[in-house]
């Protein structure tokens with residue numbers, strides 16, 4: 021980021037050293053302090069020290085190093101990127117294997133190796149699949165789709181046969197891109213995105229074998245008979261827990277499913293399936309084969325989790341600017357709770373000379389496409405967003421995630437606000453993708469924030485380390501140490517369990 025900073029002293033430089041600050045932890049006399057787990061951080065993959073540190077060098081690692089470590093990780097049976105099989109052994113069509121090779125996938129990850137044989141079984145069976153963020157769930161369901169569709173005639177090429185629903189426009193477009201890449205060598209493969217479009221395009225028909233969209237738009241298209249669904253044979257819900265858990269989106273998904281032919285294969289994927297959603301998931305995908313994980317096995321060790329104490333809400337901004345002034349990183353995402361905060365941060369950071377963009381639900385669709393594409397291409401290094409981008413977005417250069425606001429949720433209309441561990445996990449999972457390293461920084465500006473963060477830490481049995489903001493030189497050193505202490509090795513905890521229904 022500092023490469024984008026102006027030559028003049030930034031606000032960060034102008035801010036005087038903070039008064040030594042007492043930790044919010046000290047102010048909370050709560051049993052959760054003891055509950056907060058203190059599992060030793062296991063080794064995580066890391067570059068050789070020539071790069072991958074803060075303070076002037078790039079946290080982003082060169083590609084060849086990522087490849088070397090990836091090979092080690094994929095040879096470790098305890099790693100979710102491990103597989104005993106090769107893609108060639110997974111019974112995929114030759115043109116699909118060519119697509120996989122074209123994407124430089126050398127070996128399947130665990131979720132791909134375990135779920136693909138279950139997905140490809142005949143007669144088809146439903147599947148509920150869970151695996152850590154960034155471990156290749158998309159390829160698992162896309163490979164099944166590509167292997168199952170029939171595009172041997174012009175009629176079938178135009179007939180929607182597989183439908184993927186995703187909670188955001190950006191994720192739907194991203195999945196479309198993956199289908200196109202993997203299906204690159206499949207002649208006459210047509211893929212279309214069913215996301216909100218400008219009024220002028222509203223009458224269009226969907227004539228593609230694979231359709232990826234958001235539930236509301238897909239529901240409209242089917243109702244208006246703009247999409248022929250008679251040949252549909254697979255329905256995938258990506259980020260399934262999120263979609264089934266939200267009242268509006270859950271209803272839309274159910275309505276879409278009800279309009280599709282009976283006996284289609286239903287596939288649900290997510291990194292998280294909290295208990296309250298598991299029942300819905302089983303109702304939605306009856307008699308499904310399953311690959312599940314315990315929540316204490318969900319965090320990715322390659323993502324170093326830290327938090328910084330801030331005196332109050334306004335002090336978070338000063339800390340943010342200072343933090344950015346101290347680092348040079350690849351790309352990063354700052355998550356906030358409200359779109360107003362996103363707009364304010366964008367304005368203030370831009371005025372400071374930082375190249376930031378913001379993306380929230382307040383923007384129109386085409387505007388959102390411009391913003392996310394600019395971020396993907398690296399034209400903007402910092403993306404400020406709300407939870408709308410917390411899930412699924414895959415930009416490998418993201419090496420830091422900032423929780424400007426600790427993720428929380430309301431329990432009922434008047435209930436208290438409590439920690440939202442699932443959102444935390446998905447947010448921080450925007451970094452550390454497929455064996456890469458990353459840092460997740462949470463800002464804590466009250467006792468309540470601290471308590472929520474500790475609840476999240478306890479839920480996942482993972483350590484979130486407090487760094488002292490009273491001495492920024494020391495802080496920089498500590499952060500650098502955190503990154504450097506990482507070693508190649510197991511990037512994830514625990515093992516997935518899978519069983520056939």
Ligand SMILES: Nc1ncnc2c1ncn2[C@@H]1O[C@H](COP(=O)(O)OP(=O)(O)OP(=O)(O)O)[C@@H](O)[C@H]1O
Pocket residue numbers: 124125126127128129132151152153154155156157158159290291411412413414416449450453454
């Ligand atoms: N077998 C593989 N070999 C190498 N890279 C892979 C492989 N499978 C997937 N990837 C890459 O890993 C990255 C993460 O994959 P993907 O987005 O599918 O993760 P995910 O499990 O869906 O994560 P999330 O839970 O955050 O949605 C992508 O950039 C993808 O191209």
